[in-house]
Amino acid sequence: MALLLPNGPELFESFLAVAKLGANAVPPNGRLVPDELEFLLSDSGSETLPYGMTFDEPVGELERRGTTPVRRWTRVGAGKGPGFARDYAELQAAASPLEPAIGAGDDDDFVILYTSGTTGLPKGAVHSHRTAIWGAVSMFTDFELRYRDRYLLFMPAFHVGGLNPFVACLMGAVTVVVMSGFDARLAWKGVGEERVNAFIAVPAMLAEMLPPVERGEVDASSVRWIMRRVALITLRLDS
Numbered sequence: 001m002a003l004l005l006p007n008g009p010e011l012f013e014s015f016l017a018v019a020k021l022g023a024n025a026v027p028p029n030g031r032l033v034p035d036e037l038e039f040l041l042s043d044s045g046s047e048t049l050p051y052g053m054t055f056d057e058p059v060g061e062l063e064r065r066g067t068t069p070v071r072r073w074t075r076v077g078a079g080k081g082p083g084f085a086r087d088y089a090e091l092q093a094a095a096s097p098l099e100p101a102i103g104a105g106d107d108d109d110f111v112i113l114y115t116s117g118t119t120g121l122p123k124g125a126v127h128s129h130r131t132a133i134w135g136a137v138s139m140f141t142d143f144e145l146r147y148r149d150r151y152l153l154f155m156p157a158f159h160v161g162g163l164n165p166f167v168a169c170l171m172g173a174v175t176v177v178v179m180s181g182f183d184a185r186l187a188w189k190g191v192g193e194e195r196v197n198a199f200i201a202v203p204a205m206l207a208e209m210l211p212p213v214e215r216g217e218v219d220a221s222s223v224r225w226i227m228r229r230v231a232l233i234t235l236r237l238d239s
Contacts, residue, residue, distance in 0.1 A: 001014070001018050001023055001024065001025055001026065001046060001049070001050070002026040002027070002028055002040070002044065002046035002048070002050075003015065003018075003025055003026065003027045003028075003049075003157075004027075004028050004030065004037070004050070004051040005027075005050060005051065005052045005076060006052055006054070006156075006180040006181060007154070007156065007157055007178050007180050007181070008178060008180055009178075010050065010076045010088060011157055012157075012166060012178075015027075015111075015157070015163075015166075019104060019110055019129065020100060020102055020104065021100070021103045021104070022102075022108055023103075024111065024112055024126075025110065025112070026040070026041075026046050026111070026112045026124075027111070027113070027156075027158040027163075028040050028114065028158060029114070029116075029156070029158050030052075030055070030156070030158070033058065034058045034061045034065075036117075037058060038062060038067060038068055039121065039122070040122060041062070041069065041070055042067070042068055042069060043122075044112055044114075044124060045069055046068075046069060046070060047069050047071050047072065048072040048074070049070045049072070050074040050075075050088060051073070051074070051076065051085075052075075052076050052077055053076065053077025053078065053079065053081070056075075056081070056082070059073065072086070073085040073086065074087070074088050074091065075087060075088060076088040076089075104129055105129065106128065106129050106133070107128055107129070108128060108129055109126050109128055110128055110129045110131075110132050111126075111132070112124040112125065112126050112127075113125050113160060113163070114158070132163075132164070133167070133171070135160065135164040135167065136164060136168035136170075136171050136172070137168075139164060140168060140172055143198070144224070145168060145169075145198060146172075146174075146197070147172060147174070148173060148174065148175070149172075149174045149198060149224075150175045150195055150197050150198075150222075151169050151174050151176050151177065151197065151198050151199060152177045152187065152190055152194070152196040152199035153165060153176050153177065153178050153179065153199070154178075154179040154181065154182045154183075154199070154205075155182075155200055155201070155202075156181075161202075177190050177194045182201075182205055184205070184209045184212070187199075187209060188212060188218040188219075188220070191218070191220060191222065191223060192219040192222075195222040196222055196223060197225075198225050198226070198227075199226060199227075200226070200227045200228075201226060201227075201228060202228070206226070206228060
């Protein structure tokens with residue numbers, strides 16, 4: 001199942017549903033154009049595609065082409081969607097309240113994360129439930145993620161920088177404050193209002209976020225650490 005959704009409740013609900021069913025989640029990069037999405041959907045064999053309303057145009061193009069294995073389209077968002085797509089909220093309301101059976105084990109595949117394809121076609125990196133669990137465990141041991149912390153998530157879930165922390169927070173009873181995308185001003189607003197303790201960012205994001213801290217314009221007093229992706233450097237703010 002491909003999940004063309006921004007960070008939000010529907011994306012993470014879908015991730016957990018796929019995991020419990022024993023199916024494979026395939027989260028594409030939301031910046032891909034139809035030709036790139038067509039390759040990824042075909043390569044992964046995705047037959048179901050929940051997608052956000054902001055992707056109406058590229059998804060409509062893919063459906064018209066009829067060249068992907070997708071047979072079930074589900075739209076997330078307000079307003080009337082195209083006739084070929086089911087409505088996510090309606091499906092959710094009609095779902096059974098009974099807890100479904102677990103259909104996967106630790107060594108079953110969980111998610112396929114695609115590489116950027118900068119030197120060729122993207123390649124699908126398959127992660128099992130076990131590797132997702134150990135990725136979460138490593139966050140607790142390496143970066144001092146603590147029980148009842150509050151974590152700010154703006155990294156996209158089509159990348160391990162977004163998906164691994166979500167799984168770790170779920171396992172460790174950590175509150176996740178979710179942003180649909182990165183905005184430095186809104187990120188600091190969320191940190192202050194929600195008393196966020198930790199988050200992960202790439203250097204370009206930190207370049208936007210650190211100057212307001214240095215100028216004393218934001219309240220970062222609750223933040224204990226920031227992990228800078230790529231260089232794998234942890235910035236300790238409580239020392």
